[in-house]
Amino acid sequence: MASTSWQDRCARRKQAQVDSIPKDWLITLPSEDKGNVLDVPITCGLLTPREIEITETVDVIAILSKLKSGDWSSVETTRAFYKRAIIAHQLTNCLTEIFVERALDRAKEVDDYLKIHGKPIGPLHGLPISLKDQFTMKGLETIMGYVSWIGQHAEKDSVLVEILYELGAVPFVRTNVPQTLMWGETYNHVFGRTTNPYNRRLTPGGSSGGEGALLALKGSPLGVGTDIGGSVRIPSTFCSLYTLRPSYERLPYCGAVNSLEGQESISSVLGPMAQTINAVKLFTKAIIDAKPWRKDPMAIHKAWSEEEYALSEHGKGGKMCFAIMWDNGVVKPHPPLWRAMRMVKRALEAAGHKVIDWVPYKQLEIYKTAEMIFAADGGHDYRAVCEQSGEPLLRSMSLPSDNHGRPIDHPLFRSLLGEPKHYTAYELWRLHKEKRDLRKDQLDYWEATVSQTGTGRPVDAIISPALAYTAVPHGLNTDSFYCTFCNAMDYACSAFPVTYVDPIVDLQHPSHEFYNHEDEAIYKMYDPAVFAGAPVGLQLIGRPLEEEAVIAMTQVVDHALKMMKSY
């Protein structure tokens, strides 16, 4: 092995992936110039009408109903989604592990159970679920974008996978990630670059970018990603999906591989991604109802609360007060984000809620503190893993192959943070303390909004961009100011789609006094022609461990938007 170059190892592994695709599932590829490929699954001719019917059913509750009644077998449902996933993969390079036989065997087991027992295994009976390339499955490799992890076959299932089996689900593909997981795009040396099916010249985001591309193409009814600085919210807003970033340890991460393992101050969390908010709710409730603390020692012992889902702490769903953070004072969002926020404001007001402005507070300090914690080992963790294979540590997601032979030289790559240093344990503890103090400041600040809401409560939730922009050309997504805010504060939050970039309407804003060079670079990056048609999503930010209420409030916003659009 030592004599094999890392490039050769990647080439072999990629070939093995190609070989794992059933030959009769290969399609005639559209031209590489074709940006939007959302129509291809239907038009390419691979899917039967029944498979189209199944995979076009974006309502996961409807799919589960068919599966539990036996109207659709899990085998045919899994095969339908698998075929569509393989189409998606050929279009966007979104998959890592492909294991058709194993998934179909599992689906058959589920079907047999229903036949024998006359009842479903559990709430996710027969449902194919895609997983980010961190959730180990016994016997399968978990490469997570690292060359040195090629050939590492998991000895057991991650806790999430164990629970999914208990609940009757069919884990059926794993999806692509960036090297180190710490990028908001999706590229690694082993599996390459994932593209955005809305426009393949744009990134689907990351780090759960394989999920983003796959789910947007309806190659999976429900996926699971992870998020330490926006990694479920970025691909969701870039790919017109719903997601939840739960608070630390509400959902079971144990047994999943990760980078920066042992960094416990701002923990990565897992969250569902799907075409509907109802699917997000279904997954979250099902996993919590399975009492993940029986298997994951870090999982919070807190039962799913129907009361909190009924907004018991938010006026029981009556008049609520939302606050919109139009601009965090660090980087000003692009015009389509502003339009989306205006749409949400109008929709919520039309639904009888109050909407006020959220004045940003200590946003840059929070971001810097979080980033310093993530980089407290001076990159030692990443380097150690890369050195095992000799692959270079990536310094940007801007690849020569995408950019006329040279990486992009862009002001965005000059971070607001200085060079990373390797801190001592004591220095790290001081950073943790700074973060705690910032959490306290922000909590008091939020509580103080009670004087402005008219509801007798502080602001119920904040609405904000997840990123200052919609999906950007490959290599240009370098910031996560709006997202990391929630990770650092441990705010449970969702992302949801609102609209699409309309080059006619979303004209460049007049120039403003730039907050910093990144703000300037982001301002100058906007070009309606480049972004035309890209999905525009936002996030809804609640308090720590308020997953039930965050989901319910996202349903309120979603419903209000749909009501407004229907007029």
Add this chain to the structure above:
Amino acid sequence: MASTSWQDRCARRKQAQVDSIPKDWLITLPSEDKGNVLDVPITCGLLTPREIEITETVDVIAILSKLKSGDWSSVETTRAFYKRAIIAHQLTNCLTEIFVERALDRAKEVDDYLKIHGKPIGPLHGLPISLKDQFTMKGLETIMGYVSWIGQHAEKDSVLVEILYELGAVPFVRTNVPQTLMWGETYNHVFGRTTNPYNRRLTPGGSSGGEGALLALKGSPLGVGTDIGGSVRIPSTFCSLYTLRPSYERLPYCGAVNSLEGQESISSVLGPMAQTINAVKLFTKAIIDAKPWRKDPMAIHKAWSEEEYALSEHGKGGKMCFAIMWDNGVVKPHPPLWRAMRMVKRALEAAGHKVIDWVPYKQLEIYKTAEMIFAADGGHDYRAVCEQSGEPLLRSMSLPSDNHGRPIDHPLFRSLLGEPKHYTAYELWRLHKEKRDLRKDQLDYWEATVSQTGTGRPVDAIISPALAYTAVPHGLNTDSFYCTFCNAMDYACSAFPVTYVDPIVDLQHPSHEFYNHEDEAIYKMYDPAVFAGAPVGLQLIGRPLEEEAVIAMTQVVDHALKMMKSY
């Protein structure tokens, strides 16, 4: 200030403390040779019959009932406990901050509220509560045993104190701690040594040792300590009290001062200490019902669950299965602990429960990992604070003044751990990961007990010593193997009294093959004559965030013990 020696600063501060005691509350001190001073509060003549009646009421629910009905005013109740606290202090040196007028003013405010509104302020209406010297109160010093913190007046109340005020309580004294808080005894250069009222030649334990001594003398109806490696359980078992060590962040620590701030992997927690388990329950429920997450950003948003308190996850209080850890395989407990465990076993069996043995698993690995995390800064945090004043960092709790002019040279002071080193952030993360892996191992191990319990559930709770011994002579409490297990695993747990050392019955065990030199030293330390009359307590260990069930199960054990003793 810089020209004042640290010794002079201590002397002045100690004098200021003496001056803060009302002159007419000084008592004629018993001989220094008098070991057990529990009778002194009644016999010294300072307390009126009414004050004796009030302070002898160990049932906090009964006290609150009198306070809420107005039968007892908060002023007279607070004064009664204050006088008794001052007696306790003269006997054991248990207090730090003494602020009689301020507390009585607060009590009057509470009384006035009841008169004006005809209803109590809240569930803790009028109740005097003692606080470990970490819980800042606006305007008061919080010295926490550090010379350099003399003169640091708090700018605001800690969150716990804020909530206590909301609930109607009267914080009325603060209690002594060891320098750095990281000792299981109670000595610092500013306020000196706290002794055990059951036998002043013994330590009350620590680090919440001031609380232990005060509560044992009924100088407070309810106290609050903190625990990162046994610091509420050690003084509770050494002083015949009940306590709860909740899981991380279930109760609000925010705003309290601490050592090792920012060490977030094995967090210090706060817990109530009292003469009854009902008081522990009352406090815990009252604080959680106050929604501490409104004020403490780290506090877990999990409401008090009456269902879980009704043992919904433990057979609804029907037949349960407890496991006794007689010996953790690292240090063998002294004979009185074994007798106490046998008593609990008999009592639980008589009450219809099953009791099996807990076979220890990875106990030493867990202890070592936790201690390495605590010492990951190589002592930098402690040294930095000590250097500000010039006071020396204590290397043991064995003081020349207690030991014929020289510190004890004892094999216990040679730790099983090597010399501390200052880790890098990356190394610290590796330690965190080791700890997580150990938590997973221990969880799976516990879950696997389902095959032995006969209840269809894993073991409901573990009963074990909190320390391998009862209260020891000053300077000899160096280990916390049994306690730290729970902190590292984040097991919610309680401590409860069982009996007292009986030198006739509790004879030395035959020698065993020693596990290590500490085990040998602890074995040789046992002398029935030295320990005679010392309280013997145990801990009850539940799962993370199971505070409600742990309290309920402790009530089950307590009731079973009382039933057995009553025959």
